Each structure stands twice: as C-alpha cells, then as structure tokens.
Amino acid sequence: MLETDVIVVGAGPAGSMSAIQLRNYGLTVLVLEEHSTIGKPLHCSGLVTPRTLESAGLDHSLVLNEIKGAEIFVGDVKPLVLGNEVTRALVIDRVAFDKYLANQAVLNGAQLNLGHRVTHIENTPSGTTVVHANQKTFSSRILFGCDGWRSKVSSHLGNTKKDLIWCYGGEGVVPNHPKDTVRVYLDAEIAPNWFGWTIPIDNKRIRIGIGTTFGSPERKPIHLFNKLLKQYPTHFEGLNITSLSGGFIPLYTPQVIESRNSLLIGDAASHAKPTSGGGIYTALEGAKTAAKTAYQALSSTQAGSIQLNSYHSAWSKTLGKELVRGSELRKVFMDLQSNNQLPTVINTLSIKPLKKMVHNYGDIDYPSALVNPILRAASAMIGPALQLSKMSRASLPLKRFVSQLASQK
Numbered sequence: 001m002l003e004t005d006v007i008v009v010g011a012g013p014a015g016s017m018s019a020i021q022l023r024n025y026g027l028t029v030l031v032l033e034e035h036s037t038i039g040k041p042l043h044c045s046g047l048v049t050p051r052t053l054e055s056a057g058l059d060h061s062l063v064l065n066e067i068k069g070a071e072i073f074v075g076d077v078k079p080l081v082l083g084n085e086v087t088r089a090l091v092i093d094r095v096a097f098d099k100y101l102a103n104q105a106v107l108n109g110a111q112l113n114l115g116h117r118v119t120h121i122e123n124t125p126s127g128t129t130v131v132h133a134n135q136k137t138f139s140s141r142i143l144f145g146c147d148g149w150r151s152k153v154s155s156h157l158g159n160t161k162k163d164l165i166w167c168y169g170g171e172g173v174v175p176n177h178p179k180d181t182v183r184v185y186l187d188a189e190i191a192p193n194w195f196g197w198t199i200p201i202d203n204k205r206i207r208i209g210i211g212t213t214f215g216s217p218e219r220k221p222i223h224l225f226n227k228l229l230k231q232y233p234t235h236f237e238g239l240n241i242t243s244l245s246g247g248f249i250p251l252y253t254p255q256v257i258e259s260r261n262s263l264l265i266g267d268a269a270s271h272a273k274p275t276s277g278g279g280i281y282t283a284l285e286g287a288k289t290a291a292k293t294a295y296q297a298l299s300s301t302q303a304g305s306i307q308l309n310s311y312h313s314a315w316s317k318t319l320g321k322e323l324v325r326g327s328e329l330r331k332v333f334m335d336l337q338s339n340n341q342l343p344t345v346i347n348t349l350s351i352k353p354l355k356k357m358v359h360n361y362g363d364i365d366y367p368s369a370l371v372n373p374i375l376r377a378a379s380a381m382i383g384p385a386l387q388l389s390k391m392s393r394a395s396l397p398l399k400r401f402v403s404q405l406a407s408q409k
C-alpha cells in the first residue's frame with residue numbers, strides 16, 4: 001500500500017484549500033471525496049465577504065451579485081434598514097467556487113479520487129492511518145477530516161456533541177426584491193433560535209431559507225418556511241420557487257479538533273459562525289492553519305512521533321477566538337428572541353448614531369468588533385427599554401448582557 005503524507009477526506013472548501021496548501025509545502029496529498037461531482041448536492045446560500053474571495057485566491061469571476069445593505073424584520077416594528085454604498089458581501093456561484101478550488105488542488109499536484117466515501121478509519125501501531133473507501137485501503141502519516149457536518153473523522157476522534165441548525169430553502173423568482181439588499185427575519189414563531197433570509201442573486205432571482213434548532217414536529221423547517229411566506233405576503237407575492245432542499249449547519253461548539261495524527265477543519269470541526277452560520281471563510285482559514293501545522297510536524301519529527309498539538313492553540317489565537325465570542329452572542333440573541341425583546345433592540349438600533357456604528361464596525365466575519373462600541377453607546381437607551389421582569393428565566397448570558405449595559409451607563 002502506497003503511503004501519502006496526508007489523506008484529506010472531503011473536497012469542499014476545507015478539503016480543497018487544505019490540499020492546495022499542503023502541496024505548496026511540498027507534501028504528497030490524496031483527497032477522497034464521496035460524490036462523483038464536486039460541489040453537488042448544493043446546500044449553501046453562497047453569501048460571503050470580499051475577504052473570503054481573497055482567502056480563496058479568487059477574482060470576481062464567480063460573483064453573481066454585490067450586497068450593500070440589509071433589512072431586518074421582526075414583529076410589527078419598523079424594519080431596521082442598514083447599508084450604504086459600500087459592498088459588504090458577495091453572492092457567489094457556490095458550485096463553481098468548490099470546483100475552482102478542487103481544480104487548483106489538482107493543478108498543484110494533489111491526487112483527487114471522486115466517488116470514494118470513507119467508511120472506516122484505523123490507526124496502526126506504527127503511527128500511520130489506514131482509511132477504507134470504495135473497497136480499497138489508503139495509508140497516510142496524517143489525516144485531515146474535511147468531511148462536513150456528518151464527519152466520519154470527527155466521530156473517529158470521539159466527538160459526539162453538535163449544535164446543529166436545521167435549514168430548509170432554495171431558489172426562486174420574485175418580482176419585487178431589492179437587488180443589493182438581503183432581508184433577515186428574526187421572529188421567534190418563524191425561526192426559533194435562528195432566522196429566515198432572502199438573498200438576491202440578480203434583479204429577479206433570490207435565495208431563500210429558514211433555520212432552526214431541533215424541536216417539536218411543528219417546528220420542522222419546512223413548516224416554518226411556509227410560515228415565513230405567509231407572514232410576509234407582500235415580500236413573496238408572485239414568488240415562483242425553482243428549487244428546494246434541506247441542510248445542516250454545525251455551529252461552533254468546542255470539539256476535539258486534533259489528535260496524534262489527525263486534524264479536523266471546517267464544518268467537520270464545527271467551525272461555522274454561531275451568529276450567521278457562514279462557514280466558508282472559517283473553512284478556508286482553518287485549512288491554512290492546519291496545513292502549516294502538518295508541514296511543521298512532518299518536517300521536524302521522525303515518522304511515528306508526529307506532533308500536531310499546535311493546531312488548536314494556533315486556531316484559538318486567530319478565528320477560534322472570534323467563534324467563542326460569537327457563541328456568547330448567539331446565546332444573547334436566543335434569549336432576546338425567546339423573551340420577545342428583539343423589537344426593542346431593533347427600534348434602538350434604528351437611531352442614527354447607532355446605525356452609523358453598525359455601518360462602521362459591522363463585519364459578518366468578525367461580529368464581535370461591533371459589540372463593545374454598540375454596548376457603550378446603546379446602554380443608556382436600550383438598558384431601560386428591555387423588560388427585565390420578562391426575563392426571569394433568562395439564562396446567564398442575557399443577564400450578563402443586561403448587567404453589562406447597566407454598568408456602562
């Protein structure tokens with residue numbers, strides 16, 4: 001059996017970027033992908049920041065639309081309208097994006113085996129890993145788990161806990177959606193513990209979706225999706241849905257992401273952002289950190305004594321830190337949503353100076369950058385408006401949030 005330096009399981013953004021980087025370091029790489037076509041089936045809205053394209057090394061050729069603003073709806077209050085002339089996000093052709101990255105990996109010298117579903121993983125006494133796929137066995141010194149939210153490699157590392165957002169949505173044609181603005185729906189009845197969204201692809205086409213956590217049968221995303229359409233009839237008048245599917249987003253939860261000779265990257269590591277569910281940027285950046293760790297480990301040690309334990313600490317110093325903060329913000333959001341406090345927050349954020357702050361500091365990849373300035377400025381306005389009596393059952397993060405507001409007055 002021929003041994004490779006690194007076997008990468010999965011050819012999504014995490015896997016292909018890992019392969020590109022590992023090849024740049026001169027390592028031998030085999031990518032095993034279960035599907036016969038890269039990028040399909042598609043479960044993504046394809047909304048990314050301009051820095052994500054930079055991180056992927058891509059120009060604007062796969063950009064379908066530029067997003068400059070957002071309209072945020074909840075209950076009967078006036079929507080919060082954000083945005084100016086600055087492009088905040090890009091709508092990309094996600095299938096073409098994945099294909100581009102996989103192609104780059106192959107051009108860089110990685111071997112890509114399509115139609116190879118990894119079914120079994122073994123660690124040998126000599127320290128190598130043996131992977132079974134398509135009734136064949138492959139062996140490597142290091143294993144990269146880039147195999148998405150249902151990761152086999154993650155299970156092999158002993159992870160069991162996930163914070164999954166269950167999504168349902170697709171694409172459609174609608175006559176009157178603003179072309180450069182996304183719409184976000186925060187109503188607890190429509191999207192408990194998450195939100196609904198529409199993203200314009202061009203003048204007519206939109207991507208539309210809803211997400212929630214697991215709950216009662218009536219909380220199935222398909223029912224919530226229909227509720228969204230009913231609750232905002234003017235937004236969806238004349239909507240012609242052209243495709244629909246479900247999907248899962250593994251929001252950041254602390255996991256074992258490294259072992260003696262394996263690393264987890266992207267969704268396999270539960271690295272989707274807890275505030276937006278975006279996981280492409282974190283997958284690309286995680287791949288870069290992981291590839292560097294693997295290269296350093298292989299060049300500084302003898303076979304059988306590989307040291308991969310700098311991955312977690314390197315990741316924690318960069319985007320990992322942001323994911324932890326995002327996770328706290330998500331808890332606050334869920335408390336505000338379940339306590340029906342979001343209309344108050346939306347009203348408060350509509351005030352001009354606060355809106356300006358959102359424009360200045362708002363960043364989908366680094367949402368925590370906005371929190372401190374907003375907390376400082378909003379404390380006097382938002383603190384008294386939140387009805388503390390309704391929050392008797394509110395969990396710790398919300399209480400911390402409110403007391404933070406109070407202490408900053």
Ligand SMILES: Cc1cc2nc3c(=O)[nH]c(=O)nc-3n(C[C@H](O)[C@H](O)[C@H](O)COP(=O)(O)OP(=O)(O)OC[C@H]3O[C@@H](n4cnc5c(N)ncnc54)[C@H](O)[C@@H]3O)c2cc1C
Binds near residue numbers: 045267279
């Ligand atoms: C409805 C929805 C909308 C989303 N919208 C956005 C968005 O707008 N912006 C954004 O940034 N993110 C979005 N995301 C999240 C984003 O899609 C993921 O975070 C991203 O795809 C993670 O990349 P990855 O490479 O880690 O995993 P994936 O893209 O899931 O790739 C994993 C790959 O591994 C393969 N694989 C799995 N198991 C095996 C196996 N056993 N053997 C071999 N191969 C295997 C799969 O076939 C797949 O190709 C969305 C997710 C959903 C569900």
